[in-house]
Amino acid sequence: EDQVTQSPEALRLQEGESSSLNCSYTVSGLRGLFWYRQDPGKGPEFLFTLYSAGEEKEKERLKATLTKKESFLHITAPKPEDSATYLCAVLPYNTDKLIFGTGTRLQVFP
Amino acid sequence: DTEVTQTPKHLVMGMTNKKSLKCEQHMGHRAMYWYKQKAKKPPELMFVYSYEKLSINESVPSRFSPECPNSSLLNLHLHALQPEDSALYLCASSPGLDGSYEQYFGPGTRLTVT
Numbered sequence: 001e002d003q004v005t006q007s008p009e010a011l012r013l014q015e016g017e018s019s020s021l022n023c024s025y026t027v028s029g030l031r032g033l034f035w036y037r038q039d040p041g042k043g044p045e046f047l048f049t050l051y052s053a054g055e056e057k058e059k060e061r062l063k064a065t066l067t068k069k070e071s072f073l074h075i076t077a078p079k080p081e082d083s084a085t086y087l088c089a090v091l092p093y094n095t096d097k098l099i100f101g102t103g104t105r106l107q108v109f110p
Numbered sequence: 111d112t113e114v115t116q117t118p119k120h121l122v123m124g125m126t127n128k129k130s131l132k133c134e135q136h137m138g139h140r141a142m143y144w145y146k147q148k149a150k151k152p153p154e155l156m157f158v159y160s161y162e163k164l165s166i167n168e169s170v171p172s173r174f175s176p177e178c179p180n181s182s183l184l185n186l187h188l189h190a191l192q193p194e195d196s197a198l199y200l201c202a203s204s205p206g207l208d209g210s211y212e213q214y215f216g217p218g219t220r221l222t223v224t
Binding site: 031032034036041042043044045046051087089091095096097098100101102 | 114116141143151152153155158160165166168198200202204206209211212213214215216217218220
């Protein structure tokens, strides 16, 4: 069964304190792995797509990496405006249905 | 431009009302989606349209009725809803081909059923 597990469930960081969010997945065939940021009451905002093991993508303070079993979202020197829920999702082959993890709620304090 | 628009932003309806949610994208995307999201949960897929045809229905109750009038528009018709249907309803679209499968979400419609 295709499945996505995110950890930790919640993370509190001091401003400037770098950390990583984990997304572990099992899927019959991976067409793509996606990271989204979601602010309360708003739609998810697309961040990255990763397609194959070893791939890395960067955007400002965020860097996403992919292995055959998991993905990491590294946050370098976070700021309070990085506070949000970060969602990971996988797209198996032969379907349009994304499999979402339950998300990591990140809070960054000044 | 990767914008998906949704109207209305907020909707309050009684259990006997009929209302519709509207979604629009002008990116030429092949696939359009409806999701339901409850607080502190990930989005839950309801329907997928591919090339304007319904391709996935996740066993959604018939009080939710999707419609895709053309390649840019997606509607969700609501009738005789229950209080437990109160949630954030999200629309998304995706190129869905040529190695480009990311989904772009709209801002959502906050639905309250009284």
